[in-house]
Structure formats: structure tokens, C-alpha cells
Amino acid sequence: MIKKLILVFVLVSSVFAVDATVEIVKKMDKLPKIALQDASINSVDQDFRKKFFKILVGDLRVSSHFNVVDEYMTSSYIGTLEQNFLSELKVDLILRFSVDFEPDGTIIAQVKLLNAKNGQVDSEKIYKISKKNRYPFLAHKIVVELNSKIGAPSIKWMEQFVIFSKYTQSKKSEIVISDYTLSFQKTMVKGGLNIFPKWANKSQNAFYYTSYNGLKPTLYKVSVRDGKRKKIISSSGMLVCSDVSSDGSKLLLTMAPNDQADIYQYDINTKELEKITSYSGIDVNGGFIDNDKRVVFVSDRLGYPNVFAQTIGSKSVEQMVYHGRNNNSVSAFDNYIVYSSREKSSEFGSKTFNLYLISTKTDYIRQLTATGKNLYPRFADDSETIMFIKYYNNESALGIIRLNANKSYHFPLKVGKIQSIDW
Amino acid sequence: MKLLLTSLTLAMLVFTGCSQKNPDVDMTSKDVKSKDTQMNADKKANDLSGMDANNATNNSMNQNNMNTEDNANKISQMIASLENSTNKIYFDFDKYNIREDMESEVKSNARLLNSMNARDFSIKIEGNSDEWGTDEYNYALGLKRAKSVKESLASYGVSKDRVMIVSFGESNPTCTDSNKACWAENRRAEFKLLP
Numbered sequence: 001m002i003k004k005l006i007l008v009f010v011l012v013s014s015v016f017a018v019d020a021t022v023e024i025v026k027k028m029d030k031l032p033k034i035a036l037q038d039a040s041i042n043s044v045d046q047d048f049r050k051k052f053f054k055i056l057v058g059d060l061r062v063s064s065h066f067n068v069v070d071e072y073m074t075s076s077y078i079g080t081l082e083q084n085f086l087s088e089l090k091v092d093l094i095l096r097f098s099v100d101f102e103p104d105g106t107i108i109a110q111v112k113l114l115n116a117k118n119g120q121v122d123s124e125k126i127y128k129i130s131k132k133n134r135y136p137f138l139a140h141k142i143v144v145e146l147n148s149k150i151g152a153p154s155i156k157w158m159e160q161f162v163i164f165s166k167y168t169q170s171k172k173s174e175i176v177i178s179d180y181t182l183s184f185q186k187t188m189v190k191g192g193l194n195i196f197p198k199w200a201n202k203s204q205n206a207f208y209y210t211s212y213n214g215l216k217p218t219l220y221k222v223s224v225r226d227g228k229r230k231k232i233i234s235s236s237g238m239l240v241c242s243d244v245s246s247d248g249s250k251l252l253l254t255m256a257p258n259d260q261a262d263i264y265q266y267d268i269n270t271k272e273l274e275k276i277t278s279y280s281g282i283d284v285n286g287g288f289i290d291n292d293k294r295v296v297f298v299s300d301r302l303g304y305p306n307v308f309a310q311t312i313g314s315k316s317v318e319q320m321v322y323h324g325r326n327n328n329s330v331s332a333f334d335n336y337i338v339y340s341s342r343e344k345s346s347e348f349g350s351k352t353f354n355l356y357l358i359s360t361k362t363d364y365i366r367q368l369t370a371t372g373k374n375l376y377p378r379f380a381d382d383s384e385t386i387m388f389i390k391y392y393n394n395e396s397a398l399g400i401i402r403l404n405a406n407k408s409y410h411f412p413l414k415v416g417k418i419q420s421i422d423w
Numbered sequence: 424m425k426l427l428l429t430s431l432t433l434a435m436l437v438f439t440g441c442s443q444k445n446p447d448v449d450m451t452s453k454d455v456k457s458k459d460t461q462m463n464a465d466k467k468a469n470d471l472s473g474m475d476a477n478n479a480t481n482n483s484m485n486q487n488n489m490n491t492e493d494n495a496n497k498i499s500q501m502i503a504s505l506e507n508s509t510n511k512i513y514f515d516f517d518k519y520n521i522r523e524d525m526e527s528e529v530k531s532n533a534r535l536l537n538s539m540n541a542r543d544f545s546i547k548i549e550g551n552s553d554e555w556g557t558d559e560y561n562y563a564l565g566l567k568r569a570k571s572v573k574e575s576l577a578s579y580g581v582s583k584d585r586v587m588i589v590s591f592g593e594s595n596p597t598c599t600d601s602n603k604a605c606w607a608e609n610r611r612a613e614f615k616l617l618p
Binding site for chain 2: 167170171173193195196212217236237238240242254256259260261281282283284285298304305326328329340342352353373375376394419420
């Protein structure tokens with residue numbers, strides 16, 4: 001059964017591997033149908049069990065690799081005949097979980113995957129996480145492994161930390177680490193204006209951010225484990241760390257040491273600062289591409305914000321986007337570029353800023369969003385998933401786009417306004 | 424009655440007599456004592472003088488502190504008054520050039536900033552944007568706005584050496600309504616003075 005599912009996914013993936021800019025028109029109905037059962041003992045808090053269930057269902061849905069039964073069901077851990085088949089629902093798989101707490105507060109989850117066609121246990125595993133409020137990461141891990149088990153394309157990004165800053169009031173913002181659903185949140189920096197956080201490396205054990213609390217905007221590096229921070233560099237005017245090279249040794253900074261915002265490359269080991277752009281207008285939002293040898297960035301050198309690329313060390317600049325009137329934020333992965341664009345010449349409106357995807361190898365442009373104000377796109381560590389900020393009905397939310405499934409999901413931030421994000 | 428009067432008279436005589444009677448003092452001791460007294464007095468005088476001096480210094484320091492505090496308050500008040508008198512400079516959507524209708528505001532600010540009350544202060548121009556667009560671009564846009572104002576002030580005689588610029592992007596709105604009037608109000612440069 002599992003092997004059949006793997007085969008289906010290989011076939012499906014090979015169709016979509018062609019070009020993500022080609023919009024999926026045909027709806028896939030071959031996704032494995034999965035139901036979830038809560039087999040936790042009654043003494044475990046019901047609210048907690050339902051919250052855990054909700055994250056599991058949400059993850060399975062967002063993966064877009066499953067047809068998920070929403071209904072909350074309970075069962076025994078061994079399961080009756082009826083519970084092991086759920087014949088009325090005609091499911092392919094059953095994910096049965098039992099959560100409990102150890103005396104020191106550790107959450108322990110026993111998880112079974114059943115083949116609903118023959119009622120047999122396909123796999124069983126125990127998961128643990130040390131603190132109750134980290135339960136979303138426990139749920140994400142279960143789904144990431146289940147997804148991998150059935151041979152679906154990786155969704156490892158679900159386990160990653162997201163880091164974002166949020167405005168709490170005028171000239172005040174905090175830096176928060178969360179999961180992608182915002183169910184887990186931990187404030188890392190507060191007090192004054194702290195903005196543009198950026199992960200320092202793939203292991204996410206440190207991050208950079210800009211503080212406006214001193215004489216000049218200053219970039220700091222913070223260790224996640226002990227909260228210790230170290231000053232990296234200051235600049236008058238403004239200072240943003242837009243990107244970090246894959247080995248973590250180089251930063252792309254937007255800074256304005258002489259009242260002029262340009263993109264610089266900073267080597268954190270040698271402390272060497274190299275000016276990349278030299279246009280007298282606005283150059284911001286630099287991102288490494290092509291093995292960190294080139295930089296994609298936003299510039300208003302044509303009279304409006306647009307996307308360009310430049311090889312580090314060379315002066316020649318290539319225009320990358322030929323559509324839109326205001327393309328003010330960009331992210332790149334392999335040969336794909338996603339950007340936030342205002343199409344209309346009219347300045348304001350509810351559908352004004354949308355996300356678009358282009359490939360450097362084709363002429364197609366694919367629109368990814370249609371409503372609200374959609375900004376700050378960021379590719380995951382793969383080309384299938386994009387995170388972004390969505391503003392809609394006076395609320396800000398973290399958005400996730402799953403390109404192959406042509407689906408978009410939003411997780412609202414209940415307090416504050418998201419300023420910038422990274423993962 | 425006679426007895427009482429007599430007792431009182433005797434008491435008066437005794438006390439009067441006691442006050443007039445010179446003590447029988449050893450001269451040597453007196454000298455020593457007088458030296459000691461003198462030393463003590465010196466010491467005391469020194470102490471006193473020291474204390475007096477300290478008191479004088481403290482007094483003068485306290486006086487100075489009070490003066491400094493007074494001055495600081497006066498400066499703060501002056502700065503607040505001058506800042507309130509400056510005109511905010513407003514900008515069009517996505518733009519950072521000085522509008523025609525803002526030229527007179529910049530000129531008026533230049534006159535104020537070069538006036539006798541203001542000319543010893545440094546100037547910080549804060550650039551701001553509305554909430555539209557991504558914040559990193561908006562920080563750069565705010566900075567360009569502040570720079571435009573700095574250049575314009577220079578053309579009206581305000582030395583660039585006095586002026587520093589900073590951008591707050593969309594972090595510092597004066598209003599949060601979702602309408603054109605509020606967005607226009609947020610697209611601005613503001614002035615702060617520094618002693």
C-alpha cells in the first residue's frame with residue numbers, strides 16, 4: 001500500500017517538476033485519504049488534545065499531499081475492528097496518537113500509522129518534547145515523518161523556526177521566534193525599535209537584527225540559546241541585513257553611511273565591507289543567488305521599484321522583471337524569483353499588492369495571490385513553498401503558498417503588526 | 424517669710440560670687456591647654472575651614488548643579504518650542520522629491536533653524552513613509568525623503584554639517600486610519616534638535 005502511494009507521488013512529482021510557473025489546472029484526486037484518531041487517556045486535558053489534533057490536521061492539509069478528514073475522532077490505542085478500518089469513511093490511512101505528560105512536564109506522544117485497507121499497523125513510534133508550549137513542533141515532526149514515509153516530497157520546512165518582528169506601537173517593535181502556524185511564540189528581543197531579524201545560519205541557533213535604540217542603527221547577532229548579543233556594525237541613516245550566504249560568512253546589508261542607501265557585502269570574519277551598488281537612488285533587499293556569486297535586489301533606477309541582478313565585483317546590472325509598476329520586495333531560489341508587485345497605476349485598493357513568480361529560464365509570469373496586501377515573500381529551503389506577510393481587513397498574518405498545489409494559507413497574528421519575517 | 428528672703432539673698436550672693444570668682448588654674452596646664460586649645464582650635468578651625476570650604480564648594484557645586492539643571496531645563500524647553508515651530512514636510516506616494524507646495528515650508532524651516540535661538544543646535548531629520556509597500560523599501564524611501572530635505576535646507580543656507588538624517592520607515596505613523604488623508608499625513612519628514 002505504502003509502495004503504491006510512493007509510486008503515485010513519483011509520477012505526480014515528475015509532472016510538476018517541469019516548471020512551477022505553469023499553473024496547475026487539473027485537480028489531483030489521487031491523494032491518500034487520511035483520518036486521525038485521538039487515543040489519549042481521559043485524564044489528559046481535553047483542550048490540549050484538541051489543540052494537538054488541530055495542528056496535525058492543519059499540517060497534513062498544508063502539505064497538500066493528503067486528503068484529510070477533518071472530523072475529531074477518538075479511539076482506544078489498540079483499536080477495535082471498526083476503529084482500525086473506518087470503512088464508512090473509505091480512508092487509506094489512519095493516524096492514531098496518544099499524548100501524555102511525564103512528571104517533569106515532557107510531552108510524550110505515541111503514534112501509530114494504520115493501513116485502513118487491511119487494518120494493520122504500518123509503523124509505530126514514540127515522540128517527546130521537553131516543554132508543553134512547544135507542542136506544535138512535536139505535531140510538525142510527526143507529520144513531516146509521516147509525509148516522508150509515504151514517499152511524498154519533503155515538507156521539512158514545517159519543522160523550522162520562523163523569526164519575525166512585530167510593531168506593537170509607534171517606534172516600538174519586538175522580535176519573536178515561532179513555528180509557521182504562530183501557535184508557538186517566544187519573544188526574544190523587546191524594548192524600543194528592533195527590526196529586520198534574519199537567521200544567521202541553517203541550524204537557526206543565532207540571528208541578526210537591527211536596533212534603533214542607540215545613537216545609530218546597529219546590527220547585532222544574538223545567540224538563541226543564551227540570548228547573548230554581539231554588536232556587528234553600525235550605520236547612520238538605516239541598516240538592514242537582507243541576506244546571509246549559505247556558509248554564513250557573508251552578509252548582504254543595506255546601509256547608508258553617507259546618507260545614501262546602498263547594498264554592501266560584509267564578511268563577518270575579515271570584517272571587510274564591499275560596496276555592491278552605486279546608484280544614487282534606492283537600492284535595497286539584496287539576496288544571494290547563483291552560489292552566492294550574484295545578488296538580486298530592488299532598485300528605483302528606472303523611476304519605480306523593480307527587480308535587478310548584479311554579479312558581485314561587476315558593475316553591470318540586469319533587469320529581471322518586465323511587469324508591474326512597483327516591485328518592491330524579492331526572494332530567489334534556484335532559477336525562480338518571487339516578488340511583490342503593484343499592478344495598478346492607482347495607488348491604493350484592497351487588491352493592490354500581489355505576489356508573482358517568474359523563472360529566469362522561461363517567459364511565464366504566474367500570479368500567486370489575489371486578495372489583500374501581500375508583501376515580503378521568502379522562499380523556503382526548496383522551490384515549492386513561499387512564506388510571506390499578508391495584510392487583510394486590518395489584520396496581519398503569516399502566509400504560506402504551496403506552489404505545486406496552487407494553495408495559500410494564512411495564520412493571523414492576534415496582537416501587533418508583522419514588520420518582517422525570515423525562516 | 425524672713426527666712427525665705429534671707430535664703431534667697433544668700434543664694435544670689437553665692438551664685439554672684441561664683442560667677443565672679445576666678446578659678447585657681449595651673450598656668451602650665453593653662454599654657455598647654457591653650458596650646459591644645461590652639462591646636463584644637465586650629466584643627467577645629469581647619470576642620471571648620473575644611474568644612475566651610477567643603478560647604479562652600481558644595482554650596483557652590485549645589486549652586487552650579489542648580490544652575491546646570493536650570494540650564495538643561497531651559498534648553499529642553501527651547502528645543503521643544505523650536506521643534507513645535509518647525510513645519511513637517513509631506514511627500515507624494517512613492518516619491519521623495521520636495522513638492523512645489525512644500526518649498527515655502529522648507530524655506531521657513533531654514534530661517535528658523537538659522538535664527539539666533541536655534542543656530543547652536545544640531546538638527547536631525549527623520550524620514551517616514553506610509554504603510555504601503557514592503558518595510559525595507561520604505562526605510563530607504565524615508566531616508567531619501569530626509570536627504571531631500573537636508574539638501575533643500577542647504578540651498579537655503581543651513582549647513583549640512585549641522586544635519587544628520589535617519590529613517591523610521593513605516594514604524595512611526597502619526598495616525599493609523601485606513602484612508603488617503605492618514606496615509607498622506609504619514610509620508611513626511613520631521614525635525615528634531617539636539618544640543
